[in-house]
Amino acid sequence: MEVLVEIVVRTLQALSLVVIADALLSWVQGPDKMPRKMFRALTEPMYAPIHRIINPRMTGGIDFSPLLMIVLLNFLANVLSQAMA
Numbered sequence: 001m002e003v004l005v006e007i008v009v010r011t012l013q014a015l016s017l018v019v020i021a022d023a024l025l026s027w028v029q030g031p032d033k034m035p036r037k038m039f040r041a042l043t044e045p046m047y048a049p050i051h052r053i054i055n056p057r058m059t060g061g062i063d064f065s066p067l068l069m070i071v072l073l074n075f076l077a078n079v080l081s082q083a084m085a
Contacts, residue, residue, distance in 0.1 A: 001084075002084055005080050005081075005083070005084045006084075008080060009077045009080050009081055012073045012074075012076055012077040012080075013073075013074075013077055015042075015046070015073050016069075016070050016073045016074060016077075018039055018042050018043060019043055019046070019066050019069050019070050019073070020066070020070065021035075021039050022036065022039035022040060022042075022043045022066065023066040025039060043066070043069070046069055047063075047065040047066070047069065050064075050065040050068050050069065051065060054068075
């Protein structure tokens with residue numbers, strides 16, 4: 001069971017890095033160029049529920065979904081890690 005939890009925690013941490021990479025690349029690269037296109041394909045489905053609640057048009061064009069996703073992923077990883085400790 002501990003090995004499975006460790007795999008899930010590492011996967012959540014990897015997803016956090018993907019979200020960070022996508023957010024950083026969004027400042028310098030268009031959404032249709034590689035590697036942003038690849039990261040966007042992974043992150044857009046994760047952002048969709050957040051966009052339904054907090055649309056970037058409602059916040060002056062600032063997209064808070066990457067920040068919220070990182071917080072959520074890290075929270076889940078910490079909860080799982082502490083549950084197994």
